[in-house]
Amino acid sequence: MPSTPAEDLLRELAPQVLGALVRRFGHFDTAEDAVQESLIAAADSWPRDGVPDSPRAWLITVASRRLTDLLRRDQARARREETAARWMLPEQWLAPAADRRQDADDTLILLFLCCHPALTPASQIALTLRAVGGLSTAEVARAFLVPEATMTRRISRGKQRIRDSGLRFAPPTAAERADRVAAVLHVLYLVFTEGYARTAGPGLLRADLTAEAIRLTRLVRRLLPDDPEVTGLLALMLLTDARAPARIGPHGELVPMAEQDRARWRADQIAEGVALVGEALPRGPVGPYQLQAAIAAVHDEAPSAAATDWAQITALYEVLLGLSDNPVVALNHAVAVAMSRGARAGLALLADLDGDTRLADDPRLPAARAHLWELIGERAAAREAYRMAAARSTNLAQQRYLNARADALADDAATG
Structure with a gap:
């Protein structure tokens, strides 16, 4: 309604x-x-x-x-x-009440408080959605598939931590500002990611969470218009969310990007996201959200999956890898290499990730390996990897897709 x-x-x-x-x-x-x-x-x-x-x-x-x-x-x-x-607030931050504008917006400071590094990431997310996003405790609990009582305790612990620590309702100092803005953006990114590819549950998308993350990021950009990473994060969200209408099939099944009907992608969001990328990148220094947005823009501007500029995507991932040790970025880079230089080159890079404990239970590594094995015709290896990925996934839509791919390969083997 x-x-x-x-x-x-x-x-x-x-x-x-x-x-x-x-x-x-x-x-x-x-x-x-x-x-x-x-x-x-x-x-x-x-x-x-x-x-x-x-x-x-x-x-x-x-x-x-x-x-x-x-x-x-x-x-x-x-x-x-x-x-x-x-x-x-100390005097350097707050004018006397009589002199303070009645329409002054304290939302950004509230975000800084909710995303203070003294709080756990779980508390940061819960407090942000509750206090800034306006979601009820029950809505936050449903978003992350935990009982309402559990979420109530989580939010209460966050508030208690604020009270006990003496955290001040104040803008961060100059020395703290970069870390505090980064914490805010990280929380918003996590909220969006959970909405776009929920970790558990029957469906793949939570449109309410993605919409709330976009709304809050727009708010942060309005308050920090000159921060290129804020602009980059908004662009990344818009460009990614633009594909949502084509990502789910008629029966709720996952549709991979290569098979999506691009006519269903949201052209207005793509145009806005591309414009934001063009606005953010020249400002420098280039950060991870800007680079991820640039990668998303390359995908979204390609008229078809076959026309995707994988060489450019590979180069952007290589820059992104230089900024942080992130195994998911390394995995995506390996897939980009496979698409631009051949599946065996990508498989060699995926092999380097086998010992990374951060991906030990992640379904994305065996799923990527299965796709590349399938590309080179190694059906048995691909089928086994798809089954492994499905066993690791806690999302039912992803499980059905991965098992369906394995079943299709089994059928091919039976008729071959």
């Missing part, structure tokens, strides 16, 4: 209101409760009375009153003021 304009506005304003309250009062969890109540009040009164001239200020006012009530219930006034003062 499509959302209404008022619902979209509340979704956009929720993290800004939460950021404003946490900046002013602290108490992350209590502030979140107050914001939720202000959203409920708005959903009740705005359709009847109309949207106020300054909806953000309206929400902050209502939420602040509710937060004050909650704090008064739990602690004496003096203690509340002392606690709130500890959470206030």
